Amino acid sequence: MGKMKGTYGIVVLLLALLSVGAAAWLGVSRRPGSDVVAAAPEATSEAVARGHARHLPPTRGSSLYQYGHPAGRRFDPSQVFDPGPPPLQGATHGVREYTLVIEEDVPHEVAPGVTIPAWTFNRTVPGPVLRAREGERLRITLVNNGQLPHTIHFHGIHPSAMDGVFELVPPGGTFTYEFVAQPFGIMPYHCHSMPTQQHIHNGLYGMLIIDPKGGRPPMRELAMVMSAFDIDRDGEADFYAWNGRAFQYADNPIELQQGEAVRMYVMNIFEEAMVPHLHGNLYHLYPSGTSLVPAEFTDVKTLSIAERAILEFQYDYPGTYMFQCHVTEHMEQGLMGWFRVLEKKERARHPQP
Amino acid sequence: MRENPGHRSGLPPRALVWASAALPILLLVGIIYLFFVRGTGLDLVGSPAPIEKLEFERVELRPGEIRARVLNTGPGPVTIAQVQIGWLNRASWEFTVEPSPTLTRLGRALVTIPYPWTPGEPYEVVLITSNSLVFAHEIEIAAESPAPGPRLLAGFALLGLYVGVIPVFLGILWFPFLRSLPQHWYQFLLSLTVGLLVFLGVDALAEALEKADEVPGPYQGVALILIGVSLSVLGLYAVNAGLSRRRLASATASHGLLLAYGVAFGIGVHNLGEGLAIGGAYALGEVAVGTLLVLGFTVHNLTEGVAVVAPVVRSEFRRSHLVWLGLVAGGPTILGSLLGAFAYTALWAVLFLAIGAGAVFQVVIEITRYQLRQAGPTVLVSAPGVAGFGLGLLVMYVTGLFVTV
Numbered sequence: 001m002g003k004m005k006g007t008y009g010i011v012v013l014l015l016a017l018l019s020v021g022a023a024a025w026l027g028v029s030r031r032p033g034s035d036v037v038a039a040a041p042e043a044t045s046e047a048v049a050r051g052h053a054r055h056l057p058p059t060r061g062s063s064l065y066q067y068g069h070p071a072g073r074r075f076d077p078s079q080v081f082d083p084g085p086p087p088l089q090g091a092t093h094g095v096r097e098y099t100l101v102i103e104e105d106v107p108h109e110v111a112p113g114v115t116i117p118a119w120t121f122n123r124t125v126p127g128p129v130l131r132a133r134e135g136e137r138l139r140i141t142l143v144n145n146g147q148l149p150h151t152i153h154f155h156g157i158h159p160s161a162m163d164g165v166f167e168l169v170p171p172g173g174t175f176t177y178e179f180v181a182q183p184f185g186i187m188p189y190h191c192h193s194m195p196t197q198q199h200i201h202n203g204l205y206g207m208l209i210i211d212p213k214g215g216r217p218p219m220r221e222l223a224m225v226m227s228a229f230d231i232d233r234d235g236e237a238d239f240y241a242w243n244g245r246a247f248q249y250a251d252n253p254i255e256l257q258q259g260e261a262v263r264m265y266v267m268n269i270f271e272e273a274m275v276p277h278l279h280g281n282l283y284h285l286y287p288s289g290t291s292l293v294p295a296e297f298t299d300v301k302t303l304s305i306a307e308r309a310i311l312e313f314q315y316d317y318p319g320t321y322m323f324q325c326h327v328t329e330h331m332e333q334g335l336m337g338w339f340r341v342l343e344k345k346e347r348a349r350h351p352q353p
Numbered sequence: 354m355r356e357n358p359g360h361r362s363g364l365p366p367r368a369l370v371w372a373s374a375a376l377p378i379l380l381l382v383g384i385i386y387l388f389f390v391r392g393t394g395l396d397l398v399g400s401p402a403p404i405e406k407l408e409f410e411r412v413e414l415r416p417g418e419i420r421a422r423v424l425n426t427g428p429g430p431v432t433i434a435q436v437q438i439g440w441l442n443r444a445s446w447e448f449t450v451e452p453s454p455t456l457t458r459l460g461r462a463l464v465t466i467p468y469p470w471t472p473g474e475p476y477e478v479v480l481i482t483s484n485s486l487v488f489a490h491e492i493e494i495a496a497e498s499p500a501p502g503p504r505l506l507a508g509f510a511l512l513g514l515y516v517g518v519i520p521v522f523l524g525i526l527w528f529p530f531l532r533s534l535p536q537h538w539y540q541f542l543l544s545l546t547v548g549l550l551v552f553l554g555v556d557a558l559a560e561a562l563e564k565a566d567e568v569p570g571p572y573q574g575v576a577l578i579l580i581g582v583s584l585s586v587l588g589l590y591a592v593n594a595g596l597s598r599r600r601l602a603s604a605t606a607s608h609g610l611l612l613a614y615g616v617a618f619g620i621g622v623h624n625l626g627e628g629l630a631i632g633g634a635y636a637l638g639e640v641a642v643g644t645l646l647v648l649g650f651t652v653h654n655l656t657e658g659v660a661v662v663a664p665v666v667r668s669e670f671r672r673s674h675l676v677w678l679g680l681v682a683g684g685p686t687i688l689g690s691l692l693g694a695f696a697y698t699a700l701w702a703v704l705f706l707a708i709g710a711g712a713v714f715q716v717v718i719e720i721t722r723y724q725l726r727q728a729g730p731t732v733l734v735s736a737p738g739v740a741g742f743g744l745g746l747l748v749m750y751v752t753g754l755f756v757t758v
Contacts, residue, residue, distance in 0.1 A: 111445070113434025113454075116485045231485040238437070238487060239445075246445065332444030333437070 075112055075251040081243035083254055085129040085223035085265065088211050095137045096181070098130050102191070104146040108203065110229045111239045111246040111334060118203035119146065119191075125244035126225040126269070127206030130189070132181035134213050140177045144169045150199065151175075153192035154208060155306070157182050164192050184212040185290035186265050186308040197271075201230065203244070205269045207308075212292060219263040219312065220256065226303070226325060226335060228270040237270070239334045240325065246334025249323075253338035258318045260344070265289065267308035274303050274335070275326035276311065280319070283311035300326050318343040405431045405482050408569045409490040410461070410698050412478060413498035419466045421478050421490065425456035426569045432456075432483040438468050439477030439489070459571065470495045499694050509632060509694045510687050516631065517624045517686020520651045522679045524658015531659070531666045539667050541737035543724050546616070546663040547717055548745020549656050554713035556753070557623050558582075561706035567699035574703050581707025582714070585622070589615060589715040609668035612723060613661055615716045617681040620657045623709025624682065628689020629702040652752045656745075657682055664720065 100121045108118035108125050121127030132138050144150050148171065153164035158179035160166070169175045191204035207225055227244065228237035239246040256262060264283070268274040277300050284294035285301050289310040301309060315321065318341045325335035365373075406427035413420040419438065425431045432455045436448040448466045456462050470476060476492040499505045531542060558578070565574025593611065661678050689705070724732050732738050 110485070111435050111481070113432070113483050114481050114485050115483060231481070232487040234487075238443070238481065238485075329442035329444075332442070334445060 075109075075245060075248045077252050079109065079245070080248050080252045081124065081126075081245060083222045083224065083243065083249070085207075085209060085221055086131055088131050088133060088215075091133070091136050094135075095139055096132045097139045097141070098128075099141045099143060100127060100152060101143040102146050102150045102204065104148065104202075106203075109245060110231065110241065112251070114231070114239070116229060116231050119199065120203050121206055125203035126227065127189070127204070129206065129223045129265075130208040131211065132208070133211045133215075134182055134184040136181050138177070138179055138181050142169055142175045142177065144171055144173050144175075147171050148193065150191050150193045150204070152177060152189055154179075154189045155187040156208070156210070168193060181210045183290055184210045185288045186210075186267055186310065188267055188269060188306055188308065190269065200269065207265060207267050209265055209289075216263065216292070217261075219261040221263045221265070222254070223265040224267070224276075226266065226268045226270065226274045226276070226330075228272070228330070228333075228335075237272075237333070240270070240330040241334045242323075242337055247336070249337025253320065253340040256315055256339050256341045258341055258344040259314055259316065261314045262312065264311040264313075265308070266303065266311060267306075268303040269306060271305050272330075273305070273327070274330060275300050276303065276309075276323070277326040278311075278313060278323050278339075279321040280317065281313050281315060281321065283313040286310035286312070315339065315341040317341070404428055405484060405486045406570070407431055407433075407456075407480055407482070407488040409478070409488075410569070412490055412492060414470060414492070414495055415498065415500065417467060417469050419468050419470060419476070419478060419492075421464045421466070421480070423456070423462055423464060423480065423488075424569050425458055425460050425462075426571050428458065430455055430457050430460075433462065433464060433480050434483040435481040436464060436466055437479040437481065438466060438470075439479055440474065443477065443479055472496055501695050505694070506691065509690045512631070513628050513687030513690040515651055516690070517628065517654060518679070518683035520654035521620070521658040521661065521683035524655045524660075525662050525675055525679050527659055528662045528666070528675060531662065534666075536667070537737065540724060540728055540732055540735070541741040542659075542663045542666060543720055544733070544738045544741025545745040545748075546660040546741075547720050547724075548742040548747075549660045549749055550616070550619070550713050550717045550720075550745075551742075552746050552749035552753075553620070553623060553657075554710045554717065556749075557626065557706045557710035557713065561626070561703050561710065564699050564703045564706065568703055569700070572700055574699070577700070577703050578707040578710075581704050582711035585619075585708040585711030586715045589618070589712055593719075608723065609665045610670050610674060612664035612716070612719055613674075613678055614681065615712075615719055616664065617661045617678045619709060619712030619716045620661065620682040621685040621709075622705060622712050624654070624657075625685035625689040626702055626705035626707075626709045628686040628691075629693035629705055632690035632693020632695075633699075633702060654683075656748055656752065664723070 101123075102119065102121060103123060104119045105117035106120045106123050107115045108120070110116050110118075110125075118125050130138075130140070140152065140154075142150070142152050149168035151164040151168060154162075154177065156179075162177050162179045164177065167175060187208040187210060189206050189208050191199040193199050205225070205227065207223055209223070224242050225244070226240070226242065228240040229246075230236060231238045241247075242249055264276075266276050282297055282299045285296040285298060286292075287295050287307075287309050289308065294312065301311075303309060321339045321341060323337055323339055324331040327335075404427055406425065408424045408426050409421055410424050411422040413422075423433075433448075433450050434454070436446050437443040438446050446466050446468055448464055451463045451465070453462065464478075464480065466478070468476075472495055474495050476495055478490045478492065480488045482488075499509070534542070561578045561581075562575070565578060568574030568577065593615065658679065661682050662675065665674075693702070721733070724738075728735075733742075
């Protein structure tokens with residue numbers, strides 16, 4: 001049994017050594033910041049602050065996607081949706097004609113590198129900006145080149161037969177909507193075929209601008225449709241966008257002149273409230289664009305579903321300014337862009353139209 | 354007809370034999386060709402939606418940075434086009450992909466996202482492919498991932514020491530006490546060991562099956578378990594057979610010692626898998642390895658030491674074997690927790706857990722046979738046999754209460 005005791009001694013010694021070593025290491029590793037074993041973090045505010053400071057990135061503000069240096073490196077400038085609406089040219093005999101061709105599963109780059117099969121008017125999302133003067137006859141021909149029946153439903157005042165709800169245009173079919181453009185304002189148009197949610201979500205929407213008979217004071221004009229895309233169909237949008245592509249005006253900023261009067265036509269076609277917001281500025285607000293007198297001077301206005309407004313503003317200082325949706329989720333998933341306001345020393349500060 | 358296996362004149366010539374062996378393969382190639390050219394009439398290739406699959410193998414949090422290692426387990430190449438980080442809602446974020454944003458089938462990539470995460474917050478890492486498919490990984494509670502360094506290596510080695518080595522040696526320290534027990538307690542001890550091991554084996558299998566879900570699809574987690582278990586059982590029998598032959602020649606080691614090493618090996622591989630799981634859970638930021646959990650494992654694994662020495666309680670052998678037995682059984686925990694912390698993938702954890710389970714079951718069979726040889730067929734249902742087995746299960750169950758989270 002003597003041999004046995006000897007071994008027992010060896011094992012005890014080994015364990016003692018292990019324990020001492022362990023305790024020593026434990027003492028070392030119990031220092032804050034390298035605690036491997038403990039589960040509960042220190043709860044003092046100081047520790048929290050220290051922990052946060054430790055996890056902040058080295059100062060490189062350009063690492064955030066939406067604040068990245070706007071060098072046009074992600075969205076090819078040639079793909080960017082032109083933010084300028086078409087100017088209102090003269091109509092022939094008071095009739096203004098448009099043709100809208102519907103196609104399905106048109107590849108649409110909704111965010112840099114991410115392509116979805118979109119349903120489109122004239123191969124763009126949103127569809128083209130249509131424009132007419134109040135009182136003119138609008139003659140809009142729908143050509144359905146898709147596999148499903150479609151319609152165009154216009155907001156505005158028109159007979160029920162022209163409402164784009166009762167007649168379904170079959171695949172391969174055409175239909176001409178004809179009505180008097182009224183009243184003046186921003187009138188959304190979209191497919192009203194069922195299920196309407198799917199037809200609108202997939203890209204069949206656009207903006208019709210009806211100008212007042214006497215026109216509006218000439219300004220630099222922008223047209224912006226706010227919408228969103230649920231690419232994995234989980235009931236939550238994955239990208240939000242000005243004019244159909246997330247971050248396109250972040251990558252390709254819109255240049256404005258210092259002191260230049262700007263009129264922005266804005267429309268929300270997604271089924272969430274959106275809040276257009278300008279940085280470094282406020283805007284005169286014309287709800288639905290149906291008045292010539294601004295209703296409000298503000299920098300946030302909640303546009304509910306299918307709501308639209310005209311925003312008029314000018315930048316007094318040169319520099320780069322964000323224009324965004326103030327719903328932070330929308331902004332961080334694409335509903336933001338930059339105005340690059342160029343210095344114009346020779347220009348008067350507040351030109352009167 | 355008279356059989357004449359040696360008679361070759363009736364057999365086809367050798368060339369024909371080879372041709373017949375090659376025929377099915379040639380036909381297979383032909384059929385595959387036909388299938389691709391003619392199809393089945395069903396549209397199998399142009400599916401309505403792109404089939405893409407990305408699996409997260411490992412997500413690490415570094416100061417100001419989230420790093421996701423992903424594997425393409427879909428049928429074709431996948432291109433990562435956008436990254437979003439979810440907090441309350443998701444936000445698009447800058448990112449880089451190495452070596453390339455396009456992953457071939459079973460290709461891997463490291464996605465680095467310079468995101469200023471803060472500790473204790475929940476996040477979601479969202480990868481969006483060029484075909485607009487969305488893959489997400491949830492970080493329940495953000496905490497900095499261990500980065501290899503001497504201090505951290507030491508920390509995880511220490512964790513392995515506490516969880517695996519120390520408890521096994523503590524159990525071995527009962528050896529003199531166990532040896533002092535009267536002769537008829539021996540069968541009780543062996544049955545106790547069998548009880549402990551059966552529990553351990555089933556536990557390892559259950560854990561392996563649970564982790565098998567996390568193994569990327571093409572690697573077939575459940576099949577890995579089958580392979581691990583069967584290879585370790587058969588492998589151990591092969592090793593034992595080899596050792597037995599040598600033992601007959603030298604006649605030094607006892608059968609009990611061989612069994613003890615079998616137990617130690619089985620427990621050792623099991624502990625390697627367990628260490629991988631613990632280290633991996635810590636590394637993935639999924640489970641905070643709390644003090645209570647570590648203590649629980651320590652108590653739980655104490656019984657492993659008893660299991661290791663039980664077969665040699667009545668044998669004569671060099672006592673230095675006790676140290677080796679302890680190291681074989683407990684040491685792999687250190688290795689496992691280190692590997693788990695710095696290179697965890699569910700695949701390895703599953704494989705080692707399965708090998709461990711197989712080894713444990715092999716030992717269960719061997720100890721039972723040993724008991725039957727020594728004390729006859731009634732030993733298993735005798736009072737000491739049943740009591741030992743039952744107590745073994747009970748001890749594991751009760752100590753297991755501490756380690757179940």
